[in-house]
Amino acid sequence: MVQLRAPTRPPSPPQYRQVQILFRHPGYDDDNNVLFKLQASDIDDHGQPGLFAQFAIDACAIIAGDYACGRGRLSLSRDGSVSIDPTSTLRERSYYFHLDAADDDPYPIVPNFRQWKYPHDRLPPHWQQLSPDTNPTSSSVTLAPSNLTTALLLRDGSCRLSGCREQLQVAHVVPQSELDWWKENDMSRYNTGSTATLDDTANALLLRADLHIAFDKPRVALVPKPAADDSMRLVAHLLEYSPEIGHLYHNRELHPTAVGVDMLYARFAWSVFTLLDAFLECKIDRRLTLRASDVRLADARGFVTPANCELFSSTAARRRSQSPKKRKPNHDTVLEAQQSAEPPTSTNLKRKSIAEAEGLPSKVIAVKRARQVRPPSASVSDNASALTPTHLPTDTSVLTLDSESLPVQSLAQTWLELERRRSDPHGIWNKEQNWAQCVWDGGTLTSDDAAQWLEAVGMEIRDV
Template sequence: MATLLYDIRTPFPLPSHPDGGLGASAAIDEGRAITLRHPGYPDQSNIMLVFPALDPLPILAASSVDATTVHFGFHHETARIACAIVANCRWDGFLSEEKQGQAKPVSLGPDDILPARNYYFHVPPDTDILNKYPTVPSFGHFQFPHNNLPSFWTSLRFPRPQNLPRLSSFDQAVLARDVSCRISRNTLGTETAHLVPRAEEVWFSMNQMSQYSSQPEALGANATDDVRNAILLRSDLHGVFDQRRFALVPKAGVWVIHTLSGLPSDELASLYHNVTLQPLCGLAVEYVFARFAWTVLAQGTFLRAGVPRRLVVVEGEENVMHVKNVSGLECRTKFVPTLAVTKSRSQSPKKRARDDVDEDNELEEILYDDEDKGDENMWNCRGRQRKRRNGGPISLPTATNFNHWRDMSPQEELFTYST
């Protein structure tokens, strides 16, 4: 018998985190969500945000069932800041299970977990209309709170990179600084991922975000192409990041991945939710916060209810921000946010959104057209050719597989954000 000169290696196992996943050591009670409401409107039309409950709650010992079951909720401060963004940066707001009267804040600390149920976001009463505070309709109308970020975020600044060579290429500079994917630590198939996307160049300029760049005095044609506005990610994670499936947020004094889609047992949450990132340096916390706002304000649930709203809008040649009473029809046809990631353009405050039916038809065509073009387009969310930073063209890494999203209908695909 001839002697083999090589060894056949076994296939890769299913991807898993070393800890086995969320609640791996016990039964899981999953499929729940946290619903965040505006107290100034009837309950049938006051949902501002809905997020899946993916943060494990402490195992309860109240009964024999609960003692072996992991229940899930949502990080308190992440939920509160998300609501405050929608309420035009009202950092003085609080969450309560009470809607009317002298509502009391939930008795939880910033890093505690809210059980999955309904909460109302309250702000100190307006002088004109009690409880009916105005909301921001989309990222294009969001005014960045310069010098007024929540302290929970500003307490975690990023160190400056040390001894890096000066490189003329933006992508090369990001690669030299980060070396590997800042989530998975892979070095093959990595890409430069913008925090404030290129598609939001108009918003970036209107809000003078270049003041946080590494060289504000030497901006090129693409102001968002700055090392302080970018991290290195594996190509599939870059695509999921741009689909708003997860965000980077502070928890317990560190930066972690917070998944905003799916169930605790799903691959994305099981592998990455609440996982700390690889060491980060040279980023601007302002860009990370803007990315979180970009993710939160894409949901659009509040505007689709078809009832009149008080909105904070940016309009006119001077781009002046003001509060405006908007009809339910106008909310749906003019202010519902569009997915810049799939349409390769920003939602400008001056542009009128198309009718919802036309918009949904176009999105459906995009999704099914991409299916016909093969797996290569699966990760090309913005409709542009991506450049591989290392190793040339690659197939989907065997360490992860998000193919199950391709078989969803357009409505299911956009479950979390209702856009």
């Protein structure tokens, strides 16, 4: 008889109060000076939530561009009269981060990771105490970037946080999306190989799939914290509230790994900058530290308008990454909008054959034709101004398809208009159509613009 087992029991983490600590900029009013907030993830022996002070100072120093200068300190008061011991545990609701001997007030902050310069050879002392694994077997592994997974399997062998040997993934420490920052800051100098790529064993480690997701959120950061013998150990720190991950892995020391310390510090900075959105989107002027290419956005003292501050937030970066060309219409919605049944006419059969050839539903072909205009029969000569069309259909409720027209319900047309507005918030498509309409009405057209105009009226241009 097969022996069955009871369902697995979910983790039962102890219940702690969810507390977030605010870190303020003393150069702004308390109504709008919160730089960011951190989860009080360090639970003491009495079950009280808190946060290791040095961890918070490191995060504030990165945002303030202080790096290893050591000018930064935390205080409970805005005037900074009493400083907080970096080795203590933070338990209050909010703290101020001060920069001693700052050139001016308010001191400027770095708005995002791509504006941040890496402090080569100037890491904070407690970060420098982290030493990578010196296992001779792992250090002798040198493979091409295409064999990064094999190299990590030979070097790490298991998830560096959980110790699991299944469901492993390669986790880049400095994310692959930050390749431009990587090159601008010459981070390849820390690679173990001779290439300049991010796909180097110094910038990667093995993580279990779910922990890889948490690492990229970023929900978990890898930072140094002191052990009982006062040595610094690389541990996981919970950035975002998660009872199960916190119970299993917060302050959990990593298995030995040869990941570069410089990569880990850069990753910590990348994680911290994701917390700045609220400060940048607070609708007031902020004093920022910008790259030379972006300094034009600031005034003489470095203050940036609210609208330009928002350009540096991670929210704006995500919007820019969502190109309208990558958004595709929901074909099912189009089909649902086409409620009426169509008789099996020759036009429908022809449209169906076209759809099969293009791999799309036949009714979607009709919607695609909505943006096409049948130009008059004329030859295109070198003199593009000779293109003088005589008719431009303006009734968008009728779709031109070969020699016949097909009715389309207003619901489908409304959906198309809403989808167009969503995918093209700047109205570029409407501007192109207005320009095409002006040419139809007799406007001049140069030979350089002929191909663009033909595409705007729905014709397909192919290189021969």
